[in-house]
Amino acid sequence: xxxxxxxxxxxxxxxxxxxxxxxxxxxxxxxxxxxxxxxxxxxxxxxxxxxxxxxxxxxxxxxxxxxxxxxxxxxxxxxxxxxxxxxxxxxxxxxxxxxxxxxxxxxxxxxxx
Numbered sequence: 001x002x003x004x005x006x007x008x009x010x011x012x013x014x015x016x017x018x019x020x021x022x023x024x025x026x027x028x029x030x031x032x033x034x035x036x037x038x039x040x041x042x043x044x045x046x047x048x049x050x051x052x053x054x055x056x057x058x059x060x061x062x063x064x065x066x067x068x069x070x071x072x073x074x075x076x077x078x079x080x081x082x083x084x085x086x087x088x089x090x091x092x093x094x095x096x097x098x099x100x101x102x103x104x105x106x107x108x109x110x111x112x113x
Contacts, residue, residue, distance in 0.1 A: 014051055019058035022047070026069040041073060045081045048074075048103075049089060056095025056103065067102070074106035076113065083111045 026040065048055050059067060077083070087107045090100060 014047075014054055016054065016058055016061075019047065019051070019054050020061050023055075023058050023062055023070055024066055026066060026073060041078045041081075044070070044073060045077070045079075045086065048086050052086075052089045052093035053095050056090070056093060056099045059099045059103065060096045067099075071102055071106040074103065075109035077110050083107050087111070 022043070026044070059070060062070070074083075087104060090103050090107065093100065
């Protein structure tokens with residue numbers, strides 16, 4: 001929870017290490033914690049909306065299980081987010097192509113739900 005609060009408080013002045021640490025907090029066991037899931041989801045979607053380039057670069061540095069957990073949240077969001085808007089933001093963002101493609105696919109899957 002501390003990493004989520006840190007991310008939210010620094011949203012305008014984020015660094016790659018802060019975003020990486022935040023994204024590493026997502027794993028499949030966190031889905032059991034309702035409070036973390038809701039707050040974490042909101043912070044994740046705010047991050048992608050405001051700093052899509054930074055998100056993509058941080059995602060690239062995550063382990064495969066952490067990447068899968070983050071992408072699963074995008075494809076099955078717990079709250080109602082404007083996924084089309086996020087899709088457009090990621091589509092024009094600069095960042096690693098592989099992570100961009102994975103994120104776009106996850107957001108597209110989320111839009112179909």
